[in-house]
Amino acid sequence: MKYLSTRGNPERKRFCEILLEGLAPDGGLYLPESYPQVSDATLGQWRTVYHTQGYAALAFEILSLYIDDIPAADLRAICDKTYTAEVFGTGEIVPLRHLEDGLWLEALSNGPTLAFKDMAMQLLGNLFEYELARRGEELNILGATSGDTGSAAEYAMRGKKGVRVFMTSPHGRMSAFQQAQMFSLMDANIYNIAVKGVFDDCQDMVKAVSNDLEFKRQYRIGTVNSINWARLLAQVVYYFAGYIQATETNSQKVSFTVPSGNFGNVCAGHVARMMGLPVDQLVVATNENDVLDEFFRTGVYRVRLSADTHETSSPSMDISKASNFERFVFDLLGRDGARTADLFGAQLAKAGRFDLSGDAAFVHCAERYGFISGKSTHADRLATIRDTWTRHGVMIDTHTADGVKVALENRKPGVPMLVLETALPIKFAETIVEALGREPDRPAKFVGIEALPKRVQVMDADVAAIKALIAAECQTL
Ligand SMILES: *Cc1c(COP(=O)(O)O)cnc(C)c1O
Numbered sequence: 153m154k155y156l157s158t159r160g161n162p163e164r165k166r167f168c169e170i171l172l173e174g175l176a177p178d179g180g181l182y183l184p185e186s187y188p189q190v191s192d193a194t195l196g197q198w199r200t201v202y203h204t205q206g207y208a209a210l211a212f213e214i215l216s217l218y219i220d221d222i223p224a225a226d227l228r229a230i231c232d233k234t235y236t237a238e239v240f241g242t243g244e245i246v247p248l249r250h251l252e253d254g255l256w257l258e259a260l261s262n263g264p265t266l267a268f269k270d271m272a273m274q275l276l277g278n279l280f281e282y283e284l285a286r287r288g289e290e291l292n293i294l295g296a297t298s299g300d301t302g303s304a305a306e307y308a309m310r311g312k313k314g315v316r317v318f319m320t321s322p323h324g325r326m327s328a329f330q331q332a333q334m335f336s337l338m339d340a341n342i343y344n345i346a347v348k349g350v351f352d353d354c355q356d357m358v359k360a361v362s363n364d365l366e367f368k369r370q371y372r373i374g375t376v377n378s379i380n381w382a383r384l385l386a387q388v389v390y391y392f393a394g395y396i397q398a399t400e401t402n403s404q405k406v407s408f409t410v411p412s413g414n415f416g417n418v419c420a421g422h423v424a425r426m427m428g429l430p431v432d433q434l435v436v437a438t439n440e441n442d443v444l445d446e447f448f449r450t451g452v453y454r455v456r457l458s459a460d461t462h463e464t465s466s467p468s469m470d471i472s473k474a475s476n477f478e479r480f481v482f483d484l485l486g487r488d489g490a491r492t493a494d495l496f497g498a499q500l501a502k503a504g505r506f507d508l509s510g511d512a513a514f515v516h517c518a519e520r521y522g523f524i525s526g527k528s529t530h531a532d533r534l535a536t537i538r539d540t541w542t543r544h545g546v547m548i549d550t551h552t553a554d555g556v557k558v559a560l561e562n563r564k565p566g567v568p569m570l571v572l573e574t575a576l577p578i579k580f581a582e583t584i585v586e587a588l589g590r591e592p593d594r595p596a597k598f599v600g601i602e603a604l605p606k607r608v609q610v611m612d613a614d615v616a617a618i619k620a621l622i623a624a625e626c627q628t629l
Contacts, residue, residue, distance in 0.1 A: 153166070153167065153184055153185070153188075153217070153218050153219070153220050154166060154184075154185045155167065155169075155170050155182045155183065155184055155185065155381065156182070156183060156184075156185055156489075157176035157177075157178050157180035157181070157182060157183075157489070158176075158180035158181045158182075158183060158478050158479060158481075158482040158489060158492050158493075158496075159176065159178040159179055159180030159489050159492055159493035159496070159497065160178070160180070160489020160490050160492070160493055161176060161177065161178040161180065161489070163177075164185065165182070166220070166221045167218060167219045167220070167221055167222070167381075167382075168219075168221045168222065168283055170182045170381055170382075171279060171280070171283055171380075171381075171382050172280070172283065172284075172291060172374055174374075174375050174377065174379060174380065175379065178493070179493075179496075179497060180478065180482075180489070180492070180493065180496075181379055181381075181476070181478050181479050181482075182381045183381070183479055183482065183483075184218060187423060187426040187427050188217040188218070188427060189427060189428050190427045190428040190429065191428070192402050195402050195428070195429070196402060197213075198210055198213055198214075198392060198396065199396050199402075201213055202392075202393060202396045202397075203396075206235075206243065206244075206245070207235045207244065207245035207246065207389070207393055208231045208232045208234065208235040208236070208245075209228075209231070210389060210392060210393060210396075211231045211234075211235055211275075211386070211389045212227060212228045212231040212232075214385075214388060214389050214392060215227060215231065215385065215386075215389070218385055222282070226282065230275070230278045230279060230282060231275075233278055234274050234275045234278050235274075235275075239263060239264065239270075239274060240262050240263050240270075241262035241263075241595075242259075242262060244397075245262075245390075245393070246258055246259060246260055246271075246390045246393050246394065246397075247259050247397075248394065248397045248398060248570070249546065249573075251540065251544050251546065251556075251571075252543070252544065254563055254565070254566075254567070254568055254569055255556075255559060255560070255563065255568075255569050255571070256398060256568060256569070256570045256571070257546070257548070257552070257556075257570075257571050257572075257573045258390065258394040258397075258408075258570045258571070258572050258573060259573050260390060260572055260573055260574060261549075261573055261574060261575050261576045262576075263304075263307075264304075264307040265300065265303040265304045265307050265333060266575060266576040266578060266579055266595070266598075267300045267303075267304060267468070267574060267575040267576075267579065268387075268417065268572065268573075268574040268575065269300050269301060269304035270304050270307065270308070271386060271387060271389075271390060272382070272383035272384070272386035272387050273304040273305055273307070273308035273376065273383065274307075274308050275382070275386040276308055276376060276380065276382055276383055276386070277308030277309050277312055277315075278312075279382055280309070280312065280314075280315055281312040281313055281314060281315065284313070284314035284315065285313060285314060289314065289372065290314045290315070290316075290372055290626075291314060291315050291316075291372050291374045292315075292316045292318060292371055292372055292373050292374065292622055292626065293305065293309065293315060293316065293317045293318065293319075293373075293374050293375060293376055294318045294320075294358050294361055294362070294373050294374075294375065294618075294622070295317070295318070295319050295320070295358060295375060295376065295377070296319075296320045296321070296351065296354035296355040296357070296358045297319055297320070297321050297334075297354070298321065298322065298325070298326065298351045298467065299326055299327075299330050299467060299468060299579075300468045300575070300579075301376075301377070301378070302319045302321060302334060303330065303333045303334045305317060305319065305376045306319060306334055306337055306342050306344075307337075308376075309341065309342070309376075310337055310339040310341065310342050311339050311341065312341065315341060316341045316342075316343065316625065316626075317341065317342050317343065318343045318345060318618070318621070318622060319334065319342075319343065319344055319345065320345045320346075320347050320354040320357060320358065320611075320618070321334070321344070321345070321346055321347065321351075321354060322346075322347060322349060322350050322351050322353070322354055323346035323347055323348050323349070323610055324346070325350065325351070327579070327580075327581075327582070328602050329578065329579060329581065329598075329601070329602065330579070331606075331608075332601040332602045332604060332606075333598075333601065334608075335606035335607060335608040336601055336604040336605065336606060336607070337607065338605075338607055342607075343609070343621070343625070344606075344607060344608040344609070345608070345609055345611050345618065345621070346608050346609070346610045346611070347610075347611055347612070347613050348610065348611070348612050348613060349613040352458060353613040354613075356613070357613060357614075357615055357618055358375075360615040361373060361615060361618060361619060361622075362375075364619075367619060371622055371623065371626055373622075377475070378414045378416040378475060378476060379416075379475050379476055383416065384416060384419060384420050384423070384476070384479075385420075385423075387416070387417060387420030388420045388423050388424050388427075390420075390572075391408065391420060391421050391424035391425075391429060391431070392424060392429060394406070394408070394570045394572075395424075395429055395430070395431070395570075398568045398570060399430075399568070402430060403430075404430065404568075405430045405431065405432040405567055406430070406431060406432065406567060406568045406569070406570055407431065407432045407433040407434070407435060407522075407562070407563075407564070407567050407568070407569050407570070408421050408431065408433075408434055408435065408569075408570050408571075408572060409435040409437055409555045409556075409558055409559035409562065409569060409570070409571045409572070410434065410435065410436060410437060410555065410572050411437050411466070411469060411551040411552060411554045411555040411572065411574050412436045412437060412438055412444055412469065412474070413438075413441075413468060413469035413470070413471045413474070414471055414474050414475045414476050414477075415436075415444060415474040415475070415476040415477045415479075415480065416475075416476045417572065417574070418434055418436055419476045419477075419479050419480055421434045422434060422479075422480055422483070422521065422523075425521070425522055426483070431522055432522060432564070432567050433518075433522045433523075433524055433562065433564075433567075434521070434522045434523050434524075435524055435525065435526065435558055435559060435562050435569075436448060436523065436524070436525040436526075437525070437526055437527070437528060437554045437555045437557070437558035437559070438469060438525065438526075438527050438528070438554070439462075439464045439466045439469045439470070439527070439528055439529070439533075439554050440462040440464050440527070440529055440530070441456065441461055441462055441464065441469060441470050441471055441472070442527045443455065443456060443471065443472070443473060443474055444474055444477070444525060445525040445526060445527040447477075447525075448517065448518075448523055448524060448525035449525065450509055451507060451508045451509030451510075451511070451514040452505060452506075452507045452508075452509060453477070453481075453495075453505060453506050453507075453508070454504065454505040455472060455473040455500060455504045455505065456472040456473070457472065457504075458472060460472070464530060465530050465533055465550045465580065465582075465583040466528075466533065466550040466551045466553070466554050466580075467580075468551060468574070468575070469551060469554065473500075478492060478496045480521075480523075481495065481496070481508075483521075484508075484513050484514070484517065484521065485511075485513055486513070524562060525558075526557070526558030526561055526562060527558070528553070528554035528557040528558055532553070532554070532557045533550050533553040533554060533557070533583065533587070534583070534586060534587040535557075536548070536553040536554075536556050536557045537550070537553045537577075537583070537584065537587040537588065538587050538588060540553070540556060541587075541588055547577045547584065547588070547592055547593065548573065548577060549573070549574070549575040549576055549577045549579060549580050549584075550575075550577075550580045550583050550584075551574045551575050551580075552571065552572075552573045552574055552575065555571040555572060555573075555574070556571050559571045576592075576595070577592035577593075578592045578593065578594050578595070578598065609621075
């Protein structure tokens with residue numbers, strides 16, 4: 153299996169070459185040259201594999217179609233080590249929970265940080281450790297977070313050989329629970345840096361360091377953001393696992409509703425569907441930051457300014473542009489790299505938008521690719537959290553509530569609708585209290601974490617200071 157860039161660069165790469173990279177050199181995103189096709193017989197075998205050997209074995213079957221530069225026995229060991237009941241709380245890893253006729257939740261949030269990002273990041277941690285050891289290299293991951301991504305990265309990389317994580321976050325702006333989750337990690341290779349500023353200041357520091365190519369090379373600076381292909385690939389597995397749990401035979405179809413921000417999660421659903429998974433619809437649910445809903449309704453993709461990006465009660469979906477969306481548009485346009493480069497390069501830079509409304513490809517978007525969309529607001533979230541609690545006794549988080557709201561509007565008789573649960577309510581306690589007048593339940597392992605000792609250094613938004621820290625730590629370890 154070879155990988156290409158969505159912007160048409162003729163170069164082809166193998167999986168382990170792109171594993172530690174971000175964007176392709178031409179600014180595009182990596183995708184496989186073609187999607188392996190899963191026959192009815194193979195899907196039937198995978199059904200048996202999942203039921204008899206479990207999620208890790210299913211993950212191995214799917215990943216091995218895309219990864220041919222890690223020996224099979226090693227890849228299997230990596231999957232087995234990643235997807236355990238110990239790390240993900242249940243033997244099924246992604247159990248379904250029935251809500252009502254035709255509506256299910258697929259639980260993706262029982263990993264170490266209680267959000268779906270663990271599903272991919274835990275695998276990435278083990279892949280990174282494996283590949284760095286094989287090359288005899290080290291990597292310094294530098295990131296900026298306002299919550300979920302940073303903690304998922306830290307819990308995936310803690311204690312891993314060859315990897316250090318330098319994670320900046322806006323000082324005093326994350327919830328007490330999120331701060332406790334990250335700052336209580338005592339692992340020597342995890343560095344929490346609270347920056348006196350806002351999230352954009354953190355991101356600017358990361359960009360400034362990455363733009364210093366000499367520094368970047370010398371100190372082996374890398375990232376783990378959501379455009380990483382390995383993260384996306386890991387997510388493909390739970391679409392298959394959800395389908396297998398919701399159906400008895402391959403003649404049945406299901407639909408998925410996905411709370412979306414950067415389009416990483418639902419893009420994995422698109423890949424699963426392209427492989428032949430019998431998916432009827434992929435329903436994209438956004439919050440007030442409705443860049444994606446606007447596109448699927450109108451064909452216009454319009455990037456928002458920071459000032460027009462709303463701070464909402466489903467904050468992990470507060471995006472101004474959807475960084476993985478280019479992957480889908482590349483497929484939509486018949487994999488035309490030159491056109492994709494023009495839309496996401498020239499046109500977005502010039503006008504901040506592009507318009508596919510008159511394009512035949514867009515007109516067939518729903519029918520050919522199954523995509524439809526919907527939007528949810530703060531008031532919808534409160535109502536949905538309340539309704540799901542009162543009618544079903546199930547407490548859902550704010551992001552999942554956006555999904556359930558949009559799923560209910562798009563359910564079809566006879567087609568099970570699976571809503572991906574992307575976080576647990578404890579992470580967004582304030583809104584739960586607003587909706588239900590009570591605190592969410594807290595999993596036992598998180599009781600009292602706010603009182604644990606914290607390991608964090610406070611820093612001005614100063615690029616020289618963070619470079620000095622990285623340089624010093626690389627010398628002492
Ligand atoms: C990251 C995140 C999302 C959005 O996922 P994308 O892959 O960016 O679309 C939704 N919900 C939660 C809880 C998240 O952490």
